[in-house]
Amino acid sequence: MSDSTKPPESERQGENRQEQRRREPVFNLPGVVTALIGLCIGVHLVRAFLLTRQEDLLVIVRFAFWPLRYTGGLPLDLYAFVSPFTYAFLHGGVAHLAVNMIWLAAFGSPLANRLGPLRFLGLWAATAFAAVFLHFLLHPYDAVPLVGASGAVSGMMGAAARFAFRIDRSADRPGFHGPVLPLWAVLRSRMTMVFLTVWFVVNLVVGLASGSAGTPEIAWQAHIGGFLVGFFGIGLFDPPRSA
Template sequence: MSDGESREYLRHTKREPLFNLPAIVIALIGICVALQLLQDYIMSPRSQLELLIRGAFIPIRYSGYYIVDIYAFTTPVTYAFLHGGLTHLAVNMVWLAAVGTPLANRIGALRFVIFWVVCAAAAAGLHYLLHPTDDTPLVGASGAIAGMMAATPRYLFRVNRYSDKPAYAGPLLPLITSLRSPQVLIFIVIWMGGNLLIGLLGTPGMSNSIAWEAHVGGFVAGFLLLGLFDRAPATISPYT
């Protein structure tokens, strides 16, 4: 690379700060953190239990043994805002900032929220299909984040690094093309393998079991459905 090319490359890379979180990502992180702090330092044990019943996704709720209430319709989404402790929260929020930032900048705040909802619901849906009578509450944003992770190889770093566009603003890789791409397939295999290992071995500092199957549901939804939320490259502006 010549000196001129180096200067041009550095000039453009400076336009993309490493931590320039969109407002919607900050808002989601803020909600998750606030709920965890409320549980840990303010709410009574009884109030914590009530929050878990009304906010967590519990498969057996849909078994027919219980009256269907409003929470049967809200918990497939609200569970993603609750976490099993500070370690669980911290891990998920770091990943949300990392993979949510480029996606939010690409598709905008409203589409990002809907994408979050869809991936969270897909994660809960697969978890239910595999564990329909389980009474263990499912909590955590990792299903929704898995969907954001799956979206990454379909758009990130698909622009000329010397152009004025940020790395997330390139053209969307078509679904069929993605499934034929060795790089994308390797990414999927590595993610699936890592997810399985985490599910089987657990994560240091986290005593609760990990619903790795739910992650798969969110991942598949994010990978397949990104095109429904994407904006045309010409309409994408940096740091929205």
């Protein structure tokens, strides 16, 4: 005698797939995000444990972003052209590195799953460059090096806001879904507007308070440069959607 209460095979398979998704590790990062995090951590470990102080200083001189390099009458060598991108892989300490990598994993993963690795790297490069470009416009004679992935990560936050942080969690690789929202729709999203307000206020307060009482100075204007390009430019990197 057959059991009439037994679910059909297709339903059992669907339940098994859902159970498998629930058992997947929380940090199931896209390969391109894992590679960027690994590169940033690897660079920091090499600087911390394998290089002498003089060698590490040479790395900063060559690969960090120095506004004075372009306005101080110095020759524009190869490092002048690569440092607007390589600075993003250098960090001032473990805390600086950890905060950037956590936010990179959080915002970069759904973005990379939507864009794909090449478009995602293009967005990373564009926002990293935009960050130092705005910093340069505001501080063209600054002799302090700029390091860190904060500008690129801020760009990913700006891009995420154009999707109102909507993530398709039913997909095998959860990513932002739906079209890139027009500005009027973003302005009507309460959650997105709260995020934008808090983000700008925190960056302004922390940035203006930094550099005092022996604390390191935070290039908060660079964060805004990256954020704005991510927010307004994400449509240039978003792959075409089938109708």
